[in-house]
Structures are given as C-alpha cells and as structure tokens.
Amino acid sequence: MGKLQAVKIKTLPPGSHSDGNCLYLRVKDSGARSWVFRYKVNGKPVELGMGSVSVRTLSEARDLAVDMKRAIASGSNPKNLLAPKQQTKTFADYALELIESKRAGWRNTKHAQQWVNTLQEYVFPFIGKKPVQEIYLEDIKRILKPIWYDKTETASRVRMRVEAVLDFGYLHESIDKANPARWRGCLDHVYPSPKKTQPVEHFEAISYNRLPEIMAILRAKTSMSAYCVRWIALTACRSNEAREMVWDEIDINNAIWTIPANRIKAGREHRVPLSQECIEILEKVKTFKLLSKNGLVFFNQYGDALSDVAISKALKSISYKEATIHGLRSSFRDWAAEKTQYPSEVCEQALAHAIGAVEGAYRRSDLFNKRQKLMNDWSDYLNK
Secondary structure, three states: OOOOOHHHOOOOOOEEEEEEOOEEEEEOOOOOEEEEEEEEEOOEEEEEEEEEOOOOOHHHHHHHHHHHHHHHHOOOOHHHHOOOOOOOOEHHHHHHHHHHHHHOOOOOOHHHHHHHHHHHHHHHHHHOOOEHHHOOHHHHHHHHOOOOOOOHHHHHHHHHHHHHHHHHHHHHHOOOOOOOOOOOOOHHHOOOOHHHHOOOOOOOOOOOOOHHHHHHHHHOOOOHHHHHHHHHHHHOOOHHHHHOOEHHHEEOOOOEEEEOHHHOOOOOOEEEEOOHHHHHHHHHHHOOHHHOOOOEOOEOOOOOEOOHHHHHHHHHOOOOOOOOOOHHHHHHHHHHHHHOOOOHHHHHHHOOOOOOHHHHHHOOOOOHHHHHHHHHHHHHHHOO
16 A cells, blocks of 8 residues: 555645655646656666656556566566557457457357356456556466355366466467466466365266156156256257257157267267157157247247256256256266176267277277167166
C-alpha cells in the first residue's frame, strides 16, 4: 500500500510527495500535478515523467511504477514503458483468437464455450486486459491461489488454458520469455501436484448384478429419457453419442449403428452392433420421428437433444443418487471381465477405446463379429 491517498491528491501543497516504489507526485506552484518515477543509473538519479494526474489515476501510476521497477530488474529501460505504443493485444484478445483457431478441431462443440466460461470467471478479472508480455508469476499466483486447494481440478484446467494462451501470444509477438503458467520447473515449486491435492474421482458405477433389475424398471417406462438410458446401457456408449444420435447413423436392416468420427472421443468411425432390444427401442421411438429436430432419435418436448441432466435423473430416480450414466460403461466392462471369456481387446473395442499407436497401425479389423456376439450376450444378461 502506498503512502498517498487518492482523495488528497488534489489538495497536497507544492513539492514532491513520495508514494513509495520510486513513485512521486510533483505539485508545481501553479497547481499543476503530475507523476514522476525516480531511480538511479550507475549511482546517478534519473527522473521520468509519467503524465498528469488528469490522465493517470493514483492506482494506474502505482501499477506503472511496479512495471517500471520490474523492467529495471530485468535489465530493460523503464522509459520504454512510457513510449507511445501501437495498439497492443491483451490476454483476452489472444484467448479468443486461440479458441477460434482450435474450434474446428474440437469434436465436442461445447469445448469452446467451456474455455470461454472458465477464462471469464477465473482469469480475465486478473489479467484479461494485460498485454501478454506484462504477465508475470505473481499474476498467475493471484489467479490460482483462491482455487488450487478447493477446486483443484478446475484450477489445473485453468492453469493449462492460461499457459496455452500465453504460448499463443508469445508466438505471435516473437516474445522469448519463460511461460509463468508452466507447471514443470515453475508452478510445481509453488503448489502441490493436483493428483496429491485431490485424488481422481471415477464415475460411480452401478454393480452389474443390479442392472437387470434396473433395466426391468426402465422397460416399463415410455419416456424418451428412459429409452435413451436403456440404449446407453445396451450399447455401452457415451452419453453424448446416444443423445446426439440421428437416424442417418442407423442401419436397422443390418442392426448396425455407425457413429461418425467427429462424434466420438477416439476420433475414428465406430460401428456398434445392435441387439434385438435395441431394435425394439428404435421401432418404438420411430413413431415420434416427425416431432424431432435434425433427425434426432432421442429428443425432448421441444424436439431438441436430451440433456445429460435429463437422462441422469431418469437413472438416479430408479437406482440411487450417486449413480452416473457414464458409470454404465464401467458396469459393462466389469461384467465382461468377470463373467465372460471374451478377449480384452474385444471388450475395449466395444467401448470404442483408443488403442496404442503401434498396435493400431497393424490392426485393420474392428472385431465387429466378435463384438456382435459380446453385445448380444450382454443384452441377454440384462434381460434375465
């Protein structure tokens, strides 16, 4: 905190009034008031005018004085900070540019909005208006300190996004500077590892022993959410893959659902063998086909895709509140490992998990025929 008070700036008498951090307010006999930065070069005092109090507030003068002291400490000339500047892009400018540059490569359209939301909430209030070359470790600590221990997963994600934006800005401005948001060799000396701070929590899975009972309850329901939950359980797919499924992806005659590469996490087209119960579900919802928008198979009262919340509620209402939709995939995998003799690679293919680069380069088959038998056995188990 400086020595001067903003409310008294206009009433101080003629002379030089120190605020600390090399910042002075100079008041002339005429009443003119301006800011001055005083420092020494080779033992000789140097003064730099920082502008009138009418164009720069006390708070702004203090911030500039801190930046000028940092410039001196890094071997730069503080006068450069006073030179007229070309329009400089801010951290927020580069953040939005980076998001746009990545948008086409993100399979999930929500990723862009998630980036915007986290940066707006946790980052922009601190450094959104700052040029990237003026962002230091202390700025990053101000962002992360309030959330690192209570919202560790969010904080870790925020850190990575800030690091990416700074790298993007440094690249475009040819700035040769260590990124203050990097983890290794920087923030790992400031904060404990996220894994040690907050253990990873896996999605709560319903025991596969209980699923036949739950499926029986779902079969008695006729809501779109119930149909969708049954579909996810039967196919072991991800929530968004089922909720955003359209009729053009379905081949009822051959009992195949083909998920396009842009809708799947692994980024490769994935064929899903459909059991008889899946076909029955399709026949039932097909009668409402004209009410949906964009050819969606499962939809809400407005014809739009079901929300993840809607189908989660449908599952929790008939099981228990900790149960998750994604956990149904774990239930399937546990059943396949403990109750069947199917090879691991068949089970992993059924979940559309990515395989290693070397193995993937040699494997040409998606093991569809073997997976068809596996999914039929799974359907029979759920119907017992």
